[in-house]
Structure formats: structure tokens, C-alpha cells
Amino acid sequence: MARTVWDSSVGKKTVMAVSGLIMLLYLVAHMIGNLKIYFGAGEFNHYAHWLRTVGEPFMHYEWTLWLVRVVLVVAVVAHATSAYQLSRRDIRARPSKYVHKKRGASYATRTMRWGGIILGLFIVWHLLDLTTGTVHPGGFQEGHPYQNVVDTFSTWYGNVVYIVAMLALGLHIRHGFWSAAQTLGAGSRSRDRALKTIANVLALLLTAGFIAVPVGVMTGVVS
Amino acid sequence: MKLTLRVWRQKNADADGAMSTYEVDGISADMSFLEMLDTLNEELILSGDDPVAFDHDCREGICGACSLVINGDAHGPERTTTCQLHMRSFRDGDTIDIEPWRAAAFPVVKDLVVDRSAFDRIIQAGGYVTAPTGAAPEAHATPVPKPDADFAFEHAECIGCGACVAACPNGAAMLFTSAKVNHLNVLPQGAPERETRVLDMVARMDDEGFGGCTLTGECATACPKGIPLFSITSMNKEWLRATRRSGKR
Incomplete structure (x- = not known):
């Protein structure tokens, strides 16, 4: 059955839809967590530490975090691989x-591929910046995410990269969520308005929620 | 009406093609687009040139033979087939670009004629029902709920012209294949092959070199018969169901 799915264009789209929805669920949690930065360094850092102790004592220290990371890596790889293979087929x-050229589909639809590439590159930078600290501006402090976030968004390029990526994310979700529903066979004439609304609301909330962090640092609310 | 036509001319499948410009005069607004091309061809023949090759048959909008991408739109600016498109949709002095369907799975045979036999092979893969031959069965023997009959009929309207493939930026045949799958899969007559039909037709579609669906919706916009984009959603659902079931066997 796995063979049938991976060998078919419809099956690969299913892989894209499911992996995309997994990442979307994660992003909702990630965005809500990020907003705790507005409650101050104490609460934000405490939340970040809690992420390592979730599930204890059943789970060992950081086990849950690593489980989430493994699921996400699998989702990203599956999403990107099927996107690459499907795009090659399409081209x-x-x-x-x-x-005679004609204007194509909506902006969100036309930018799915480039938007996806931008998001892929962003994830690499984001991890090197705030997880490993490799390209972090100023001294990266393990266990002090609040200060690290403030450092990143105190640079002009940190803000630009982040905000551009989040706008790309919004567009990607706008077409992606609705498309995933069609691929999984959940769309219909009667449900279409609801699905499009959910896609737009998700795109808007996530983009606004994520961008609220650099805006907070830039305006000095978070410092 | 006086018109400037820019037409794709290509001697054969292997030759390189290019757009050629022609002037046509005395075109009536009541002519169909194909009659306008007939006028051009008469002039070309009289002057000893090779007439423009294009597909056409019933000229009633029901056979699916005519094609043509007109000013970037499959079947032109109106939502109908090229044969049912009339010159009143254009204005005197217009320049009209006429190109063949573009898709790897639809190679150009000559000028505006493309080979659409890939569609026939998708149909052969599962676009049929198993039925006893002989006298017609009693009409009331197999009840079909009204919503199912409507759904089947909506998809049965597909005439297989290929406008969906021509309009799709990925050269995908998802709308054609889904129309055929949904038409038969919803009916009791199509039930015995419900799973194999969708799996085999989608596999054939992939093998023919059509692209995949990115849900741009261009196909449904171009379809002269109004097959809805949700047709693809329904086929995806059928495909997933069939894959789950075949996995259990």
C-alpha cells in the first residue's frame, strides 16, 4: 500500500497534505508559545524549560522534545521530497x-514553490540562530531564550528575514490548507466557503502571531 | 470584420513550429470561430498555400473534437467549445492568437492538431462497466437515488476535449480522469470496478506523462461543460478509499 501511495501523483499529494497538516498543528502551538514573550523573561524562559520536561516522569528529560523534533523532521523531509518530485513531473x-501569456491563478497559488523554498531556507537559518546559536548575533546563551530572541530582533536583517518568511508562510498556508482538504477528499461545494475561511483565518492568525514577536522587540515592548 | 490572425504552424510532429500572421477580411459576426478558420483556409488553398490543420467534427459542441487555445484561453473567451464560439465575441481589427493544446502527453501532430489518444488509454484503463450483453435491462431493475443520478450526469457531461489539460499549468489530466471516475463510481452499474477503476485510471494518467494537480482551478474555469473543480476532490476521496481497501486484500 505504501508503494501504491508513493508511486502515484495522487498519493504523493496525500503525503504532502498530511505532512503539511502536521507542520501546521505544530506552528499553532509554536505561535502561542512565542507570544508568552509578552509576559516577560521569567515566564518565557520558564515555558522554554518546561518544553524539556513535558511528560515527566513517564518521559525522560527532553524525550518529548526530541519526539516532536523527529516527527517534524520526517514531516519536512516528506513534504519537500514529494513537492520536489511532483514539481519535476509538472514541469x-x-x-x-x-x-499568448495569460495571468495565472491567485498569488498564493502561484508562489507555492518559491514560497516553500523560502520557508525551507528560513527553517535552516532559524535553527542555526535560535536553537544551536551558530549564526546568532551577540553571545548565544543556552537556556536564556528571551535574551536570544531580543538579540536576534535587534538586528535589521533578523527582522527582515523573519518577517518576509512569515508573510511567505501566510500565503503558503492560505493555498496549502485548502488544497490539503481537497487532496484528502474533505472538500465539497457546501463546505468550500467554510474551508476557505478557515484557511484565511489560520494564515492571518499565524502570520500576525509570529510577526508580533519582532514587532514587540522593535517597538521596545519586549527588551 | 477584418482580423489579424497569428496561428501556430508546424509541418509535422518532429518539425519546429512558429507563429505565422494572416489577415482575414469579410468575417461575419455570426460565423463560428471554425467557419472563420474555414474562410482563412479557402484563401490559403486558392493562393496555393498549405491550409491550417485543426480538429473539428460535430460543430455542435458535443463531440469534443475541436480544440484551440485562443488568446491564451482554451476554447477562447466564452465558456463553450471552439465550434460554438462565435465571431461576435471579437471586435473588428482584433489580433487573435491561435495555438494548439500544450502538454507533453498531447504531442502536436500538425499545426493546431494534437494527439489526444492518451485520453483513450485512460478510458481503456477503467472507464467502462461490466454489463451482460443482449437485450436492454428493465429500466426499474436497478434503482439509482436522484442525487447520485444528478452527480453521475454532471460528470458524464465531459466530452473529453482536453481543455482542462491545455489550461492546466502542469498539463494535468485530473479533471478529465475525475469526471470519468466519478460518473461511473457513483452508480450501482459501476460498483463492481469501483476500486480498480480509480486506481487503474489514475495510474494510467500518471504513466501517460500528465502532470499532477496543484489546485489552481484553471481546468474547471476552462471546461466547456462546467465539470466542477470538486470533481477532483471526489476522485481523491475515491482513490484513498480504494487504496485503503486494496491494502486489506
Whole structure:
């Protein structure tokens, strides 16, 4: 059955839809967690530490965190691999362009591929910046995420990269969530308005919620 | 009406093609688009040139033979087939670009004619029902609920012209395949092959080199018969159901 799924274009789209929804669920939790930065360094750092002790004593220290990380890596790899393979198929299937060009589908739809690449690159930078601290501006302090976040968003490029990526994320979710519903067979004429509304609300809330952090640092509310 | 036509000319499948410009005069607004091309071809023949090759058959909008991407739109600016498109949709002095369907799975045969036999092979893979031959069965023997009959009919309207593939930026045949799958899968007559039909037709569609669906919706916008985009959603649902079931066997 796994073979049937991976060998079919419809199956690969299913992989994309499921992995995308897993990442979307994570992003909702991530965004809510980020907003705790507005409650001050104490609560934010305490929350960050709690992420390592979730599930104790059943789970050992950091086990839950690593479980989430493994699931996310699998989701990202599955999403990107199927996107790459499907895109290659799509480009091969339309080798000659029309002489008479026509404006295409919506902006969100047309930017799915480039948007996805931007988000992929962003994730690499984001991890090197705030998880490993490799490219972190100023001294990276393990266990002091509040100060690290403030450091990152005190640089102009940190703000630009982050905000551009979050706008790309919003567009990606706007078309992606609705498309995932169609791929999984959940869409219909009667449900379409609701699905599109949910997609737009999710896109808007996540983009606004994530961007609220750099805006907080820039305006000095978070310092 | 006087028009400037820019038409894709290509001698054969292997030759390189290019847009050629022609002037046509005396076009009536009541002519169909194909009659306008007939006028051009008469002039070309009289002057000793090779007429423009294009597909056409019933000229009633029901056979699916005519094609043409007109000013970037499959079947032109109106939501109908090219044969049912009339010159009143254009204005005197217009320049009209006429191109063939573009897709790897639809190679150009000559000028505006493409080979759409990939569609026939998708149909062969599962677009049929198993039925005893002989006298027609009694009409009331197999009851079909009204909503199912409507759903089947909506999808049965597909004439297999290929406008969906031509309009799709990925050259995908999802709307065609889904129309055929949904038409038969919802009916009791199609039930025995419900799982194999969708699996085999989708596999054939992939093998023919069509692209995948990115839900741009271009296909449903271009479809002269109004097959809805949700047709693809329904096929995806059928495909997932069939995959789960075949996994259990």
C-alpha cells in the first residue's frame, strides 16, 4: 500500500497534505508559545524549560522534545521530497509554453514553490540562530531564550528575514490548507466557503502571531 | 470584420513550429470561430498555400473534437467549445492568437492538431462497466437515488476535449480522469470496478506523462461543460478509499 501511495501523483499529494497538516498543528502551538514573550523573561524562559520536561516522569528529560523534533523532521523531509518530485513531473508535463501569456491563478497559488523554498531556507537559518546559536548575533546563551530572541530582533536583517518568511508562510498556508482538504477528499461545494475561511483565518492568525514577536522587540515592548 | 490572425504552424510532429500572421477580411459576426478558420483556409488553398490543420467534427459542441487555445484561453473567451464560439465575441481589427493544446502527453501532430489518444488509454484503463450483453435491462431493475443520478450526469457531461489539460499549468489530466471516475463510481452499474477503476485510471494518467494537480482551478474555469473543480476532490476521496481497501486484500 505504501508503494501504491508513493508511486502515484495522487498519493504523493496525500503525503504532502498530511505532512503539511502536521507542520501546521505544530506552528499553532509554536505561535502561542512565542507570544508568552509578552509576559516577560521569567515566564518565557520558564515555558522554554518546561518544553524539556513535558511528560515527566513517564518521559525522560527532553524525550518529548526530541519526539516532536523527529516527527517534524520526517514531516519536512516528506513534504519537500514529494513537492520536489511532483514539481519535476509538472514541469515535464508542460514543456512548451503558450506564446499568448495569460495571468495565472491567485498569488498564493502561484508562489507555492518559491514560497516553500523560502520557508525551507528560513527553517535552516532559524535553527542555526535560535536553537544551536551558530549564526546568532551577540553571545548565544543556552537556556536564556528571551535574551536570544531580543538579540536576534535587534538586528535589521533578523527582522527582515523573519518577517518576509512569515508573510511567505501566510500565503503558503492560505493555498496549502485548502488544497490539503481537497487532496484528502474533505472538500465539497457546501463546505468550500467554510474551508476557505478557515484557511484565511489560520494564515492571518499565524502570520500576525509570529510577526508580533519582532514587532514587540522593535517597538521596545519586549527588551 | 477584418482580423489579424497569428496561428501556430508546424509541418509535422518532429518539425519546429512558429507563429505565422494572416489577415482575414469579410468575417461575419455570426460565423463560428471554425467557419472563420474555414474562410482563412479557402484563401490559403486558392493562393496555393498549405491550409491550417485543426480538429473539428460535430460543430455542435458535443463531440469534443475541436480544440484551440485562443488568446491564451482554451476554447477562447466564452465558456463553450471552439465550434460554438462565435465571431461576435471579437471586435473588428482584433489580433487573435491561435495555438494548439500544450502538454507533453498531447504531442502536436500538425499545426493546431494534437494527439489526444492518451485520453483513450485512460478510458481503456477503467472507464467502462461490466454489463451482460443482449437485450436492454428493465429500466426499474436497478434503482439509482436522484442525487447520485444528478452527480453521475454532471460528470458524464465531459466530452473529453482536453481543455482542462491545455489550461492546466502542469498539463494535468485530473479533471478529465475525475469526471470519468466519478460518473461511473457513483452508480450501482459501476460498483463492481469501483476500486480498480480509480486506481487503474489514475495510474494510467500518471504513466501517460500528465502532470499532477496543484489546485489552481484553471481546468474547471476552462471546461466547456462546467465539470466542477470538486470533481477532483471526489476522485481523491475515491482513490484513498480504494487504496485503503486494496491494502486489506
